[in-house]
Amino acid sequence: MLTIISNNIFAQNVADTIYGKEVVITAAKTLQSTGNVTQKINVITAAEIENMIIHNRNIAEALKMQAGASISALSRNDANWGTYSGIGSKYSTYMIDGLPIDAYIDPMTLDLMAIDHIEYQRGPASIMYPNYLSQDFAGNQTPLAGTVNLILKERVTNPTTCFLTSFGSYNTFNTQVFHQNSTNNIHYFAGVNYEMSDYTDYGIEGSWLNMKKNPEYKKTKIFGRTSWISDDDKQKLTLFVNKTLHNGDAGRVYRGFDHDYGIMNAGYQMKLDETTDIRANVGYRSYDRKWQESNFTTIDSLVSNNGMRQNIVPADISVTKKHGKEHLLTTGVDYQGAEYYTWSDPLVGYKTYGNKSTAMQTGVYAQEELHFGKLIIRGGARFNYIKTNIALINGEMPAQAMKEWTKPLYSGGIKYNINNTISVFANAGTSFMTPGLKSTGGTILADDTVNSGQKPNPDLKPESGIGFDGGLNLRLASNIKLSLRGFYISVQDAIIDNVVRQSPSQTMSVNAGKTSSTGLEFEISQQINTLSYWFANFTYNTTTIENPFDADQDGAQVPFAPGMIINGGISYTTPFGLTVTPLINYTDGYFDSSSKSGRAEFKPGLLLNATASMEIYKNGNNKISCFAQFYNITNNKYEMPWQFMDTGFATTIGIKASF
Numbered sequence: 001m002l003t004i005i006s007n008n009i010f011a012q013n014v015a016d017t018i019y020g021k022e023v024v025i026t027a028a029k030t031l032q033s034t035g036n037v038t039q040k041i042n043v044i045t046a047a048e049i050e051n052m053i054i055h056n057r058n059i060a061e062a063l064k065m066q067a068g069a070s071i072s073a074l075s076r077n078d079a080n081w082g083t084y085s086g087i088g089s090k091y092s093t094y095m096i097d098g099l100p101i102d103a104y105i106d107p108m109t110l111d112l113m114a115i116d117h118i119e120y121q122r123g124p125a126s127i128m129y130p131n132y133l134s135q136d137f138a139g140n141q142t143p144l145a146g147t148v149n150l151i152l153k154e155r156v157t158n159p160t161t162c163f164l165t166s167f168g169s170y171n172t173f174n175t176q177v178f179h180q181n182s183t184n185n186i187h188y189f190a191g192v193n194y195e196m197s198d199y200t201d202y203g204i205e206g207s208w209l210n211m212k213k214n215p216e217y218k219k220t221k222i223f224g225r226t227s228w229i230s231d232d233d234k235q236k237l238t239l240f241v242n243k244t245l246h247n248g249d250a251g252r253v254y255r256g257f258d259h260d261y262g263i264m265n266a267g268y269q270m271k272l273d274e275t276t277d278i279r280a281n282v283g284y285r286s287y288d289r290k291w292q293e294s295n296f297t298t299i300d301s302l303v304s305n306n307g308m309r310q311n312i313v314p315a316d317i318s319v320t321k322k323h324g325k326e327h328l329l330t331t332g333v334d335y336q337g338a339e340y341y342t343w344s345d346p347l348v349g350y351k352t353y354g355n356k357s358t359a360m361q362t363g364v365y366a367q368e369e370l371h372f373g374k375l376i377i378r379g380g381a382r383f384n385y386i387k388t389n390i391a392l393i394n395g396e397m398p399a400q401a402m403k404e405w406t407k408p409l410y411s412g413g414i415k416y417n418i419n420n421t422i423s424v425f426a427n428a429g430t431s432f433m434t435p436g437l438k439s440t441g442g443t444i445l446a447d448d449t450v451n452s453g454q455k456p457n458p459d460l461k462p463e464s465g466i467g468f469d470g471g472l473n474l475r476l477a478s479n480i481k482l483s484l485r486g487f488y489i490s491v492q493d494a495i496i497d498n499v500v501r502q503s504p505s506q507t508m509s510v511n512a513g514k515t516s517s518t519g520l521e522f523e524i525s526q527q528i529n530t531l532s533y534w535f536a537n538f539t540y541n542t543t544t545i546e547n548p549f550d551a552d553q554d555g556a557q558v559p560f561a562p563g564m565i566i567n568g569g570i571s572y573t574t575p576f577g578l579t580v581t582p583l584i585n586y587t588d589g590y591f592d593s594s595s596k597s598g599r600a601e602f603k604p605g606l607l608l609n610a611t612a613s614m615e616i617y618k619n620g621n622n623k624i625s626c627f628a629q630f631y632n633i634t635n636n637k638y639e640m641p642w643q644f645m646d647t648g649f650a651t652t653i654g655i656k657a658s659f
Contacts, residue, residue: 124429139436166654217248
């Protein structure tokens with residue numbers, strides 16, 4: 001049922017790497033330790049991921065226990081609408097090995113068996129990394145509040161084949177096969193994950209979802225990666241592919257869906273000399289979603305078949321140059337091309353197109369890191385060019401078919417390592433983001449009161465943002481780590497998705513004036529050994545919308561942004577090999593809209609999870625282990641936006657064999 005369990009075949013090696021050398025690449029696009037970058041970066045190891053519960057099959061849930069992150073995956077079939085640093089779900093991007101992916105869709109399609117570790121950078125990252133040109137869900141995404149980098153497995157030092165099967169609540173059956181090996185200079189892995197389930201009604205009583213039976217779904221993930229590494233380690237070629245098929249229904253006749261997602265990453269890295277590295281990466285992302293709309297009567301009837309198609313090609317070339325004693329200069333250029341269209345077949349035998357567009361952006365960037373003993377000073381700039389060609393909005397020709405924007409961005413940071421146990425840091429950066437076509441064109445007509453979807457708003461303006469953070473890190477005896485971080489993020493003309501109708505569920509994007517988030521994060525953790533650790537963190541933030549032109553929004557809070565989040569957990573391995581990990585999350589209340597008169601408040605409250613695993617057989621490299629996982633132990637069926645609901649207590653048991 002859960003993909004995370006199979007990661008324990010890598011846990012020991014990754015834990016040694018992370019806790020020994022603390023190698024990160026996100027902040028500098030080259031190997032660095034967390035002590036040598038000004039930004040706040042948390043590394044989530046395979047050992048930690050193994051002990052989490054990814055209940056809704058969304059990789060974003062691996063960040064649920066991190067300070068500053070509020071994860072809100074609505075169901076197994078729906079995206080995460082949580083916030084990062086209190087400013088909104090689209091202000092922290094996701095990447096695979098440094099190339100952007102969709103923050104809403106791709107965490108639902110990727111498998112954690114392919115991930116070596118996760119690097120979570122908090123604070124502005126808009127200089128080194130671009131926006132993502134998604135036109136769907138909440139539109140384009142920018143790394144103003146930070147970025148999440150999924151680092152894929154690469155070198156294989158331990159050839160392994162793993163089989164895993166599990167059964168759990170809602171008649172959920174999951175089976176996985178994973179194999180990794182190497183031959184000469186080639187390292188590779190491949191995996192398949194298949195899951196089927198009679199899910200459960202995840203809508204509140206009387207919800208617009210109108211479920212009359214258990215919704216069914218099937219999800220198949222097929223993925224693999226090949227890496228060629230030269231004998232002298234100076235060159236590397238990589239290729240990663242991922243295919244996900246997700247189909248089922250939403251709990252009613254004629255509410256079927258059939259989604260097809262694909263990801264490809266190819267990369268080349270060359271070390272020219274002891275001081276200069278070149279990285280070149282190109283990717284392809286395809287999103288093909290299909291779903292049905294129906295009338296709910298005594299006998300349901302099909303209204304239409306609908307679909308969305310999106311293709312995005314990201315590319316990046318960067319050069320890092322070490323100079324002086326420890327200084328580091330990074331320069332590069334990146335590109336994205338995107339196409340997007342929506343269609344509907346209202347049972348007349350042909351498709352009608354709603355939105356059609358193409359978009360491209362390119363950016364040139366440079367960043368300098370200067371190291372003067374204990375002092376690190378960082379500064380960088382980016383110049384962006386964005387162009388959008390719109391053929392159709394809501395089935396009609398737009399008033400302006402082509403739009404262009406140019407924008408310079410800036411970032412800087414400073415860090416001072418006072419001694420081996422304490423350091424202080426501060427960072428600042430800017431961002432710029434254009435509205436996506438779904439936000440401007442919608443998915444339903446402006447006067448539609450029957451169908452669920454997004455209403456159009458063609459008058460949306462681009463938004464500009466700025467972010468600041470600062471804090472201190474402490475490393476105490478017995479491997480205890482303390483961290484304190486404060487942040488402030490402000491966005492002008494912020495584009496926010498408001499819920500304008502609950503039943504059926506309808507939203508509309510609006511410019512909400514000036515939106516800001518101010519917060520404080522506190523973290524403490526201790527790695528007792530490679531198998532046992534504990535942690536706790538606390539996040540407090542206040543959010544404000546200033547819109548003097550709309551009294552209904554002026555003074556409101558940012559949607560989906562809770563005021564307080566508390567996390568804690570401990571993982572302990574007994575002398576006889578039983579590992580037990582209880583995890584607790586408390587999330588304060590938040591609203592679903594910036595409209596003070598029309599918003600609804602949600603209070604998730606306390607969520608308690610626990611995992612247990614034990615090795616029951618071992619003979620050399622041959623191992624068999626069993627596991628059990630318990631989600632939402634207190635059966636807290638809290639309400640979520642758009643009349644969704646957490647489904648309460650769920651359990652999974654399974655067995656894994658590796659050799």
